[in-house]
Every structure is written in structure tokens, then in C-alpha cells.
Amino acid sequence: MFVKTPKIIQYLFPSIIWRKENLQNNIWLTFDDGPSPETTPFILKRLKEEKIKATFFLIGKQIERYPELFKKIIDNGHVIANHSYSHQNGWKSNLSNYLNDIEKCQRLMPENKLFRPPYGKLSPLKIWCLKKNYKLILWDIFTWDFHLNSKPKEIKENVLKHTRSGSIIVFHNNKKSLKNLKLILKETITELKEKGFVFSTSW
Numbered sequence: 286m287f288v289k290t291p292k293i294i295q296y297l298f299p300s301i302i303w304r305k306e307n308l309q310n311n312i313w314l315t316f317d318d319g320p321s322p323e324t325t326p327f328i329l330k331r332l333k334e335e336k337i338k339a340t341f342f343l344i345g346k347q348i349e350r351y352p353e354l355f356k357k358i359i360d361n362g363h364v365i366a367n368h369s370y371s372h373q374n375g376w377k378s379n380l381s382n383y384l385n386d387i388e389k390c391q392r393l394m395p396e397n398k399l400f401r402p403p404y405g406k407l408s409p410l411k412i413w414c415l416k417k418n419y420k421l422i423l424w425d426i427f428t429w430d431f432h433l434n435s436k437p438k439e440i441k442e443n444v445l446k447h448t449r450s451g452s453i454i455v456f457h458n459n460k461k462s463l464k465n466l467k468l469i470l471k472e473t474i475t476e477l478k479e480k481g482f483v484f485s486t487s488w
């Protein structure tokens with residue numbers, strides 16, 4: 286299981302944003318999926334306590350199901366972004382279905398310019414079609430927070446070990462990740478701050 290996205294993959298897809306080089310020690314905390322009634326309130330509470338902002342890549346279907354949570358994410362000053370309407374796999378679904386699915390989510394957030402493909406999977410053709418309208422955001426640090434076999438201590442240690450200036454870190458805003466987030470989100474944020482990192486939402 287990769288925590289850190291291999292350099293070769295980053296070089297192979299230069300139109301995707303994997304990291305954001307900067308001189309201010311800025312890093313980007315991102316949460317995928319949701320809104321989720323189990324997990325979103327917990328994440329929002331933690332981020333508020335830590336006085337930091339994050340970027341939420343949201344699923345359109347979930348936004349329609351939980352509009353009050355969608356509103357709460359925005360009201361808390363976080364950045365919302367497109368993670369498709371129904372979380373299709375970009376290696377399996379055909380081009381027009383896939384683009385329509387993204388468009389359907391985009392109608393719920395017309396100002397948005399960011400897209401993150403579900404599972405991080407996109408074909409070169411889909412990249413080419415999407416990059417005209419969106420900034421395509423992946424990551425350099427993937428936490429595996431949702432995975433049954435992930436040990437909370439290791440999730441935290443991996444993030445702290447691999448994060449550097451410009452890192453884009455992925456946690457999950459879904460039911461499966463809640464158990465791990467409860468154990469490590471606060472400490473991970475605190476220790477990243479102690480290392481001098483600044484949490485940015487400016488893309």
C-alpha cells in the first residue's frame with residue numbers, strides 16, 4: 286500500500302496537481318467523500334477546535350441527501366470541491382457517462398473549479414477532457430484511514446514522516462474512516478503544526 290505517491294507517477298501525469306510547491310511551508314488537508322452524517326460533524330468539530338481550514342471533495346448524491354451538512358461545511362469556511370455525483374470508477378465507466386456524472390455534481394457547486402476523481406483513477410482521454418474546465422487534484426500523501434487493516438498509530442506516523450512543504454494529504458469523510466479519525470486526527474494536526482506546517486485552502 287503506497288502512502289506516498291511515487292515520483293514516476295507524478296511525472297507521467299503532469300496536468301494533475303500532486304503537490305503545490307511553495308516557500309511558506311503550506312500544506313493542504315483534504316477530505317474525500319461525504320457529506321456523511323456519521324463523520325462530517327466530527328471532522329468539522331475537530332477543524333474548528335484546531336482553527337484550520339480544509340478542502341472537502343464531496344459526492345453529489347450525498348450532498349442531495351444531506352444538504353444541511355453541505356451547508357455547514359461551507360458555513361465553517363472550508364473549500365468545497367467536486368468528487369463526482371455517484372463516485373464512478375474512471376477506469377471503467379465510459380467517457381460520456383463519466384463526464385455527465387461530474388457535471389451533475391458541479392451543478393450543486395457552480396463556483397467550484399476543482400475536481401478529484403473517485404479512487405484517483407482517470408484515463409488519459411478523461412484527463413484531457415476535464416483539464417479544460419477543472420484543476421485536477423490528486424495527492425502526494427494517501428492515509429488509508431478508511432482501510433480495515435490500517436493501524437491508527439501508523440496512519441499518523443506515515444503522515445508525519447512523509448509530509449513536506451506543498452503536500453496534499455487525503456483523509457476520508459465517510460463512515461469507514463471515522464474510527465481512525467477519532468483516534469488520530471487531532472494529534473496529527475497538532476504535530477503537523479509543531480513541525481511548522483501551515484494549512485492552506487488556496488488552490
Ligand SMILES: [Zn+2]
Pocket residue numbers: 317318368372403404
Ligand atoms: Zn472517494
